[in-house]
Amino acid sequence: MDDSAPSRYITLVSSDDFEFVVLRDAAMISPMIKSMLERRGPAGMSLLEAQTGRCAFPEITGQVLEKVVEYFHYWYKNRNREDVPDMDIPVELCLELLMAADYLQLDSKS
Amino acid sequence: MGARQHHTAAAAGSVDDFEYNWEKLQSAIRDIHLKNTGSLTFEQLYRHGYKIVLLKMPERLYDNVKRFEESWFQEQVIPPIFEVISKNLVSVTLGSVPGTSVVDRRAIGEKFLKVIREAWEQHEMSMNMIADILMYLDRGWSQDQSRPGIFAATIGLFRDHILRTGIQADGNPPCTVFGILNATIIDHINMEREGDAIDKALLRSCIGMLESLHKTDEELEDEKLYITDFEPEYLQKSRQFYKAECDRLLRESDASTWLRHTQRRLDEEAARCLTTISPITSDSIAKVLEEELIQSHLEEFMSLDGSGVRAMIDNDRTTDLAVLYQLVCRVDPDREALRKAMSNRIIEQGLEIEKVLKNTDFSAPQTADEGPAADGGDKPKPKTLNASAQQTAAALRWVDDVLNLKDRFDNLWSNCFSEDLILQTAITKSFAEFINTFDRSSEFLSLFIDDNLKRGIKDKTEAEIDVVLEKAITLLRFISDKDKFVLYYQKHLARRLIQQKSERQDVEAEMISRMKRELGNTFTSKFEGMFKDMNISKDETEAYSKYVRGLGASDEKRIELSINVLGGNNWPKEIMGRQTGLGGQERTDAAYPREIKALQESFYEFYCKSHQGRMLNWVGTLGTADIRCVFPKIQGKSSGPLSRERRYELNVTTYGMIILLLFNDLPEGEWLAFDEIQAKTNIPQPDLINSLTSLSVIKATRVLLKEPPSKAIVKPTDKFTFNREFVSKAIKIKMPSVNAANKVENEEERKETDEKTNETRKYIVDAAIVRIMKSRKELVHSELITNVVQQLASQFKPEINLIKSRIEDLIGREYLERADAIDGKPAYRYVA
Incomplete structure (x- = not known):
């Protein structure tokens, strides 16, 4: 699985075992996920996630991860556009979303 | 919800939590170093770092990682490096290499470089991965503390703990791994310069390392180790190498070899910057080459006998000259040395032309068919003219030789010197210099034009004629005593017109119009006047013969009259009658026979009808x-x-x-x-x-x-x-007219011409001085002189003494008076 060209999709797994199949390029806006999937050196040294394309987040719930994934695709779809409408964020998820965004380093410029 | 748990945990047993997370991380780091990463989960490791930051103990983590790496170096990395640093390697570094052959040196050097490369690649890869895992550390702590990022801090350890490690080999002064590395790289490059093959990729990797590392963990762009430590030494060693090489070339080779060699070295070093070391060194190493290989012995190479600039010019070694030009341009924007060398050669060759000419004259005054066959003996010329005909031929040859020389240098200029403006000026100046030191140049040039307009252009096409005219103009540009040229041209033109020797009127006119374009109206006004006289005279002659027919007296013995009325100002005096010099001796009229006298009177009567109050003098020598x-x-x-x-x-x-x-x-x-x-x-x-x-x-x-x-x-x-x-x-x-052909003047005639010129110049200088003083009222002596020279530049180059004596004279005649000194310098005032 890891020798051929990597799949265009990866799977994100939540603490409550929800699985989200995401476009790899979309998920890579998170510098943390990007590093996670990297292979380095002439030997292609990599950690488990990079080999399997399956990234588990044992501390993020499915409800939050769903919104994160929605954001990935929202961002990816609109990456070359201007005047994009805001994404709908449910107020009750705000705090947890903020913490997840911090964990995934979604505010840093990459 | 998870997050809230962490916060409460942080408040409780934080030290235990730290140790727990650090243990996990430490073992992972070890695995990474051992390339044993297959079962590590990024998310888990990242979470350990994240937790430590949330525990507010990031500094401890930061220091722990560094300490881990330091001990890793001590145990795992340094020992194999020291193993390959042999005594021989150290002595290579220190410059003393007795007893080691190039092959040996290369072998031990390569071994060392390979170990370094291996260690570096390991370290760099590990640090990248570790820094990724600890990403949250930078995000949550290092950035806020303005501490170097974890990557910078750990990658820099290689510099501090490997490169800067000192080595104390027995008896040798202390040196560092870094010192040995630099010396080994440079030694290898020198081997390549000497023609040996080396492992360029290996060197490139080591150089890459130096480009990745910085002098401090702040990682300032201009403090790469490559720039701070390697490049200066590289340049200095290269300078030594090329200095020695240039000295050797000067001792053992010729300029041509030197040129080619230098050019090859420039190419090689430029290529080396792309393949082996860094492109940022291109300019600096080129400068070292320019200084050591080009500049340092430039003049010595250029003046080498048999291969220097002189030989290149004389033997048309155009490639050499082109290379030389390119090299000179690199080191000297003024092209000083090349300019000088070329000027000298031009002047030497110019004087050579003159010398050859003189020798030809003396050695063969009677045998007419020597060198200048252009003047071929096809027409049986009267023997008395032989010597002077030969002189005329010499004049033509001089012009040809000078123009050939000019052609040669023009060719060099466009083929080898990229039409460089500075060099063009130098060429022009040098030609002007030797042409003007030759006192007959004005006369010779006028004769050249005379000969061409009389016979030279007979069988030529328009294009060829154009070339001849252009040549004349080219040469004319160089002549500074333009007034002398006017005098000669006037004389020669007068003969051509009156004796109807001119081959083609339109070419004559073209010649004049080109001079006019080049030198202005005043220069050609007299020539144009002469043409006008001739044209008017033609009409006059026709009108007169009509007039005579109108008189009706058809006389058997009537004499046909064709007349040229020449305005006295435009025509040279010696043509107008034998009144040379300035002596105002009365003109004597020859005793014309009765018939002729009647004719003259009849024409005069006719002429006065349309031109009242004019005098006509009959010029017996010309008619x-x-x-x-x-x-x-x-x-x-x-x-x-x-x-x-x-x-x-x-x-x-x-x-x-x-x-x-x-x-x-x-x-x-x-x-x-x-x-x-x-x-x-x-x-x-x-x-x-x-x-x-x-x-x-x-x-x-x-x-x-x-x-x-x-x-x-x-x-x-x-x-x-x-x-x-x-x-x-x-x-x-x-009947041939004796002394009527245009030829070189003899000594006496030339003295006369010179005197006449000097006499005329006095008036011209007077006029210039008065003109200047009239507008400036008061002027310092030196400034007046400069102004006069400037104003007369288009006509001739006045001698300073002449100007001085004219100023004295004008003071005597009360046009000027001495004024009070301005700034302590003598001055004059214009007297209105």
């Missing part, structure tokens, strides 16, 4: 007359041309006609003495000598017999009689 002459049958001859009466049409000068008419009335067998002829004709003596010589000396046209007979020029003691036995194959005979 010609066609006369029909009958030679009688000689008694006692029954065959051959002498047995018949012979009629010839003679074309003679006006004076010649007057003289011949005298013999009309002379009884057979009687002689006329020179004095008698002079008394009867009133022709000035020099003109009379010329006229009689042309009638009595040259065999083909000897209509008078001279006593004593000789081939020498007529003397005032000679006697003459009519040559009844004159025979000629041609019916129309043109």
Whole structure:
């Protein structure tokens, strides 16, 4: 699985075992996920996630991860556009979303 | 929800939590170093770092990682490196290499470099991965503390703990791994410069390391180790290498080898910056080469006998010159050395032309067919003219030689010197210099044009004629005494016009218009005046003959008159009558025969109708007359041309006609003495000598017999009689006019011309001074001189002494007066 060209999709797994199949390029806006999937050196040294394309987040719930994934695709779809409408964020998820965004380093410029 | 748990945990047993997370991380880091990463989960490791940051103990983590790496170096990395640092390697570094061959040196060097490369690649890869895992550390802590990121801090450890480690080999002064590394790389590059093959990729990797590492963990762009530590040493060692190489070349090779070698080295070093070391060194290493290989011995190479600039120019080594030019341009924006060398060569060759010319004149004054065959002996010329004809040929040859030289340098200029403006100026200056030191250049150039307009252009196409004209203009540009040239050109042009020797009127006009374009209206005004006179005269002649016909008196004996009225100002004085010099001696009119006198009066009367109040002087030396002459049958001859009466049409000068008419009335067998002829004709003596010589000396046209007979020029003691036995194959005979051809002046004539020029210059300088002073009112001496020189530059280069004496003279005549000194310098004031 890891020798051929990597799949265009990866799977994100939540603490409550929800699985989200995401476009790899979309998920890579998170510098943390990007590093996670990297292979380095002439030997292609990599950690488990990079080999399997399956990234588990044992501390993020499915409800939050769903919104994160929605954001990935929202961002990816609109990456070359201007005047994009805001994404709908449910107020009750705000705090947890903020913490997840911090964990995934979604505010840093990459 | 998870997050809230962490916060509460942080408050409780934080040290235990730290140790728990650090243990996990430490073991993962070890696995990473051992390349044993297959079962590690990024998310887990990242979460350990994240937790430690949330525990508010990031500094401890940061320091722990560094400490781990330091001990890793001590245990795992340094020992194999020290193993390959042999005693020999250290001595290579220190510059003393007794007992090691190049092959050995290369082998131990490569071994060392490979170990370093391996260690570096390991370290770099591990640090990248570790830094990724600990990403949250930078995000949550290092950035806020303005501490170097974890990657910078750990990658820099390689510099501090490997490269800067000292080595104390027995007996040798201390050095560092870094020192050995630099020396080994440079040693390898020197091997390549000497022609050995080296592992470029290996060097490139090591250089890459130096480009990745910085002097401090702040990672400032201009503090890469490559820039701070490697490059200076590399440049210095390269300088030593090339200095030695250049010295060797100067000792053992010629300029051509040096040029090629230098160029090759420049290419090599440029390529090396792309393949082996870093491109940022390109400019600096090029500069080292420029200084050591080009600049340091440039003049020595250029002046080498047999291969220096002189030899390159003389042997048309255009490739060498082109390379030389490119090299010189790199080191000297003024091209000083090249400029000098070239100027010297031009002036040398210019003087050489003059010398050859002189030698030709002296060695073969009589044999006419020496070098300049252009003047070929196809026309049987009178022998008395031979020496001067040869001189004329010499003049033509001088012009040709100079132009050839100019062509050669122009070619070099466009082919080798990229049409460099600085060099063009230098070429022009050098040509002007030697041309103006040669005192006959003005005269020779005018003669060159004269010869071409008379015969040279006869069979040439328009394009070829254009080339000739352009050549003349090219040369004219160089001449600084333009007033002298005007004088000569005026004289030569006058002869061409009056004797109708000019091959083509349109080419004459073109020549003048080109001069005008080049030098302005004033320069050519006299020439144009001469043309105008000729044209008006043609109309005048026609009008007159119509007028005469209108008078009705159709006389059998009427004489056809063709007239040229020459305005006195435009034409040279010696042509207008033999009044050379400035002596105002009264002009004497020759005693014209009655018929001619009547004709002259009739024309004058006609002329005055349209031009009132003008005087006409008749110039006997310039006019010609066609006369029909009958030679009688000689008694006692029954065959051959002498047995018949012979009629010839003679074309003679006006004076010649007057003289011949005298013999009309002379009884057979009687002689006329020179004095008698002079008394009867009133022709000035020099003109009379010329006229009689042309009638009595040259065999083909000897209509008078001279006593004593000789081939020498007529003397005032000679006697003459009519040559009844004159025979000629041609019916129309043109009497040659002695001294009428344009040729080089003899010494005396030139002295006269020079005097005349100097005399004229006085007035011109006077005028210039007055003009300047009138507008400036008061002026410092030196400034006045500068202004005068500037104003007259287009005409001639006045001598400073001349200007000074003219100023004195003007003060004497009260045009100027001495003023109070301005700033302590003497000054003059204009007197209105």
